[in-house]
Amino acid sequence: MSVSLYYTAHRATAPTRAESAAVERVVAAHTASFPYQDEESLFLYEHDEDDPEQILAGSTKLPSDPGRLLPVMTRVLDSVTSLRRALPGADWHVHLDDLDVPWDEEDGYAFPDMPDGEIDMW
Numbered sequence: 001m002s003v004s005l006y007y008t009a010h011r012a013t014a015p016t017r018a019e020s021a022a023v024e025r026v027v028a029a030h031t032a033s034f035p036y037q038d039e040e041s042l043f044l045y046e047h048d049e050d051d052p053e054q055i056l057a058g059s060t061k062l063p064s065d066p067g068r069l070l071p072v073m074t075r076v077l078d079s080v081t082s083l084r085r086a087l088p089g090a091d092w093h094v095h096l097d098d099l100d101v102p103w104d105e106e107d108g109y110a111f112p113d114m115p116d117g118e119i120d121m122w
Contacts, residue, residue, distance in 0.1 A: 002061060003097055005073060007080045009056040009090035022086035023056065030079040039063050039072055042079050055090060056083060062096075074110075077101065081108030 015023065027042060034041045044058040060076045063069055077094075084092050084103075094101040094109055101109050 002064075005060045005062060005076055005080075005094070005096050005101075007056070007058050007083070007092070007094045008054060009084070009087055009092050010051075010053045011055050011087070011090040012053055013089075015055050015087060019087055023083060026079055026082040026086055029082075030075070034075060036063070036068060036072060039068060041072075042076055055087060077109040084108070 027044065030042045040061045040063075042058065043060055044056065048054050048057065060072070063072055073096075080094055084090070085108075092103070094103070101111065103109055
């Protein structure tokens with residue numbers, strides 16, 4: 001079974017040059033530090049001309065290996081948090097298939113820890 005993380009941002013105004021540069025820095029830093037070269041990582045789509053208010057969209061197919069699932073998901077969510085902070089004023093939707101990923105102003109995107117230390121995704 002394949003599980004993917006999806007992320008989109010919509011805003012009436014296009015990103016400024018400074019915001020676009022910040023997005024490029026986030027992607028470059030994520031790519032340089034991502035430890036699993038054989039796993040899918042942060043992947044941004046080309047701009048959708050049919051949706052002019054969509055300023056960013058992407059997805060990541062998460063690994064099926066339980067030992068890599070949480071580290072990959074955490075790294076990608078950390079990068080999506082940085083992307084959101086680089087594009088202020090956008091409406092974001094981040095979800096793991098059918099499950100929305102909650103946003104916290106201080107901590108960013110993450111799933112709340114469950115009492116047994118596991119993440120309740122299913």
